[in-house]
Amino acid sequence: MTNNSKVLALKYRPQVFDDLIGQEIIVDTLKKSISFNKIPNAFLFTGIRGIGKTTIARVLAKSLNCSKGQNFSCNNDCCNNGVEISESRNIDVLEIDAASRTGVDDVRELIEFSRYGPTSSKYKIFIIDEVHMLSKQAFNALLKTLEEPPNYLKFIFATTEVNKIPITVLSRCQRFDLSRIKSQDMLQFLIKVSGKERILANTEVLKLISKISEGSVRDALSLLDRISLSRLDSNEKEFTLEDAQKIFGYFDKSILIDLIESIFNGDEKKSLDIYRNIYSQGVDPKVFLNNFIEIIYYIKNFENLRNIDSSINLNEDSINKLENLFKKVDPKTLIMFWQFSIEIMDEINIVFDQNLSVEMFLIRLLYLNGMIDEQTENRKPVNQPFSKDQTKDNKENIKNSIVNQLKSSTQKKKENKFEQDQNLNDLNINSFADLVEICTVKKEAELKYELENNVNLVSFKKGYIEISFNNNLKKEFVKTLSSKLYDWTKERWILTLSQKKGQDTLKKNRAIKKEMDFEKLKKSEIYDTIKKSFSDAELIDIKSEKNE
Known part of the structure; x- marks a missing residue:
């Protein structure tokens, strides 16, 4: 070679x-x-x-x-x-x-x-x-x-x-x-290589390559190679930023600023049209979402950033739009948008058509913004959907409304059972199930996991728990549980490790119950009726209405 x-x-x-x-x-x-x-x-x-x-x-x-x-x-x-x-x-x-x-x-x-x-x-x-x-x-x-x-x-x-x-x-x-290669060092290196290889690419193109490569020299050179290969027959023409964006499936982030503006203005048609135009350019939904949350980040932290124009390759007009959004939009709204954006990153992995999932995500943001507007005393102009001069009471109302929207009914039931009485000393733990449930309410996820997966209950009485366990149980489990029980009930509990086998773990019990429910449902008349109407139908999962 x-x-x-x-x-x-x-x-x-x-x-x-x-x-x-x-x-x-x-x-x-x-x-x-x-x-x-x-x-x-x-x-x-x-x-x-x-x-x-x-x-x-x-x-x-x-x-x-x-x-x-x-x-x-x-x-x-x-x-x-x-x-x-x-x-x-x-x-x-x-x-x-x-x-x-x-x-x-x-x-x-x-x-x-x-x-x-x-x-x-x-x-x-x-x-x-x-x-x-x-x-x-x-x-x-x-x-x-x-x-x-x-x-x-x-x-x-x-x-x-x-x-x-x-x-x-x-x-x-x-x-x-070894550290990532800094953008400026990468740019100088790409300028040097493109000069030696006689690749006619302007500085904006090389800046884009430097950004997409994320500090990897190999990735940057591979992208530069892709550009040079696309013009082997007409190398005399200089590459423009638009040419590079098409080759890399990249798009101008200033379009996202217009999209976010239209969301805050409540314009559903314009918002979806902008996104569909981006998608039609061959931009992957995940790439779109990553760039979307990046713009949200820059709006939220605009005041604390230096040389923002050089860091995200936006022109002066786009920078001014970012600053305008920073001044008009309340930080709590931006944080809520950020949280929704992070959640959709997981959601699109289980949806066949990721494009539709992103469209519904944008619609949810529009309705979320509308819900926030309705909480204010007076409806604001569309170009100021959520300003910083709101009263303290209005902000609290908005915060409570959003939190209530996000809480599931299951969480509310658990809170009602243990937190109706504000005096924590009055909490009663009368069963092993109560103990697991209060771990959920108190957000003791690790403790709950151990109780459900690695603990076999032998006997349970008020102030006394006897258990056996498997090899996966953490060494500090008993100490942690004893401490939490005292904090919750203000009483000393005796925890005994037994040689007896004890009951199956909660996780295994749930699996057995679900299997029995499967078999029972498959023998029911409604299942037979469905199979007769849809011969290729399959029973995938069972959900109880009371848990939803």
Whole structure:
């Protein structure tokens, strides 16, 4: 493969430390480590995709094994070792993909290979990419060698998910957290590459690429590659921002400001027309929602942001619109819009047509805004749906109305049972079911989970609970439950751990009951009637009206 036929991400992959961008502190530390011969047994490079983890590992390997001694610029034309490492064929530098070699046998083979010293280099180096994918047994097999390797052996790990690596391994490595590439550094790099490749793209296009790449150099170069490929037959024409937006399925965020304005003005037709126009450009609903909540964020925090125009690529007119919305719209409204937007991100995953779900989401925002307006003393002009000069009483009414809208009937029933009396000392827990229910009311989600999934009730009396449990029960469960019971009832409770099997867990009981309900319903006349009318009908789930 010639150099010109390579994709840009490979063609411009850094070969020496000086080629790296955005990682100056880490590069400086590595150089000093080599210069003062303070080289750790194992290096760990972590960070998002495409910022140079594996690249730094290879550059470091070349610097450590350069035939000319300490050389931070060891490249393909420097020495034979540099050439072989760059081409992944050096016998002393073994690069392993942990995603395909995850087992303990692979690590044992590695350890066996490490017993022999380097052939033609100073160090034998193992580069393990995506190291977090090694199995638990593989990590354990590696521990001893990792802690006390021979002087000639060095490990270099790279991972995107450092939290999945056992702490025993992390403690034996010198860790380097690579940062996302800053927008300005990325832009300068793209300008340099586009100049070398003779890609006629203006600065606005390169800014857009820098933003979409989210700090990943590989992603940025892949996007630049996509632009260059689309104009191979007519390279003399410069790319415009509109051209790039069509290629990437991206859209101008200023349109979203108009959409949000129309929502606050209560104009349903205009709101849906704007969204349908965005969708017709091929914009994915999830991309739309991510950009939507980004604009909500900028409106809410406009006062605290600096250089906002450069950070979101909006023109002066759009910035003025953002400022106008910031002045007119109450922060509580924006926070409510944000919450609805986050909820819809989960909802669209279970809907077949995500586009329809987003349209209904926009309609809900319109009605939410209308509900807020109706709570004010006087109906406001459409361009000022929810201003900051509202009275304190009106704001409280609005807040209470929204909260009541969002509460489910199930939550209300539970609150009525335990919180009608404002004196918490009067709470009575007379059964195991009461105990689980009060955990819901008091928002003790973890405690409720343990009671439902890991606890088998043996006996329950006022002030005394006897239970057995499975291996998943947390050690601090008894202490936590005792403390909460005293806080709720102002009485000391005795909790006894029994050897008896006890009742099935609440979760298992519910599953058994649901299965029985399924069988009972399948034998009913109404089910037979439905099957006769719709032969392909299937019973998927059962919901009780009293729980809704």
